[in-house]
Amino acid sequence: MKNIMFIGLTLATFSYAKDKKLAELLSFQDARIFVPSKGSVATAGYAVVNNKSEKEVSLVISKAEPFKAVETHMTVEKEGRMAMEKVDKFLIPANGSLELKPGGNHIMLFEPSREIKVNEEIKVEFLVDGQNQEVPFKTIPRVSTPKKEETHHH
Numbered sequence: 001m002k003n004i005m006f007i008g009l010t011l012a013t014f015s016y017a018k019d020k021k022l023a024e025l026l027s028f029q030d031a032r033i034f035v036p037s038k039g040s041v042a043t044a045g046y047a048v049v050n051n052k053s054e055k056e057v058s059l060v061i062s063k064a065e066p067f068k069a070v071e072t073h074m075t076v077e078k079e080g081r082m083a084m085e086k087v088d089k090f091l092i093p094a095n096g097s098l099e100l101k102p103g104g105n106h107i108m109l110f111e112p113s114r115e116i117k118v119n120e121e122i123k124v125e126f127l128v129d130g131q132n133q134e135v136p137f138k139t140i141p142r143v144s145t146p147k148k149e150e151t152h153h154h
């Protein structure tokens with residue numbers, strides 16, 4: 001009897017740990033990548049990264065087919081000029097979020113092996129606290145001027 005109870009407990013613990021592992025720590029909103037401009041070998045991606053867990057979570061980019069290389073970048077001001085700097089990871093605060101946006105933190109994608117079109121889904125792979133998480137990013141036109149602004153200028 002004692003043995004059976006012990007086995008039951010072990011199984012319960014195991015499936016709990018498995019569920020925990022499958023649950024994604026981060027959720028991504030509005031994940032998008034600019035279609036690379038003609039002749040350009042690099043482009044950037046943005047999203048709002050939400051962390052609903054009780055701990056700070058690290059986000060490391062690992063790959064994004066068909067791009068040959070990927071990096072995480074920060075935008076910093078250097079001698080009055082804005083410059084991009086490569087970082088190893090982003091840290092998403094506990095119960096908080098990090099916005100990846102133009103002029104700020106972003107993901108950088110280099111050398112696509114084929115032409116990237118608008119409205120594609122690029123699967124970006126991250127390591128979230130060391131665990132794989134694949135996030136679909138939508139490709140959008142590089143210059144997406146809101147209609148309101150456009151009419152304002154003409």
Ligand SMILES: [Cu+2]
Nearest residue numbers: 044073084108
């Ligand atoms: Cu960059």
